[in-house]
């Protein structure tokens with residue numbers, strides 16, 4: 327992992343737009359959130375607060391509402407009740423989406439359109455302004471993001487030529503290219519091999535050291551465990567734990583911990599995290 331260059335961040339600090347949550351307000355404040363998908367009540371009163379600079383893991387069994395919670399935070403699932411504020415601003419008035427980087431669950435970077443790794447990662451700069459040629463700061467941020475996820479040497483390759491784990495890294499790089507203050511990632515380690523997980527853990531460590539706030543949906547703390555400040559565990563759309571990360575007790579730890587990893591449906595993984 328190369329050392330971080332101060333360039334893009336330093337330039338961002340001089341921006342006239344607010345780039346930091348200096349108000350002391352939580353970066354995310356979700357209170358009593360309820361939401362339904364179709365006829366199903368998926369969130370049933372979720373409270374989730376994330377302070378500036380925190381790294382919070384959202385845990386829980388399959389179907390407990392983790393993805394729905396983060397999709398609600400990024401405005402993709404409307405709340406039927408409760409309150410959401412981002413950077414101290416009520417959701418209905420929040421417009422500064424460039425402050426948030428979101429990596430959704432299980433998508434690919436390929437769109438059927440021929441695009442290179444670099445082009446997809448560069449699209450992460452779009453949230454920062456109107457469509458315009460990339461400037462020096464944009465190119466530097468894209469270079470840095472590619473470097474951080476270990477794909478600088480694949481920058482000119484077509485995304486259609488990448489493996490699943492590499493797609494995931496491209497999508498993470500796309501989010502990082504926007505230099506978000508809040509990074510939300512839904513199962514970032516899914517489908518990524520051990521070496522790739524170590525690269526991503528290093529990436530996150532660098533981001534956290536720079537003050538980025540992070541919300542992660544995870545099934546296993548794994549390589550990220552040392553970075554996690556707090557864990558919020560969901561069960562049936564309700565928070566059942568909010569505090570220290572539960573101890574990981576191995577793959578065959580406790581009875582009743584019935585998480586099945588969505589990417590390996592044949593092989594149930596008992597995480598020991600999902601009490």
Ligand SMILES: Nc1ncnc2c1ncn2[C@@H]1O[C@H](COP(=O)(O)OP(=O)(O)OP(=O)(O)O)[C@@H](O)[C@H]1O
Nearest residue numbers: 363364366368387388389390391392393394395588
């Ligand atoms: N489009 C939809 N319509 C109806 N129900 C849905 C829809 N999408 C998800 N659900 C249901 O909402 C519940 C919560 O789903 P969600 O994806 O938030 O869970 P999760 O905790 O992220 O699960 P996983 O660990 O499997 O990713 C599940 O019971 C799921 O079946």
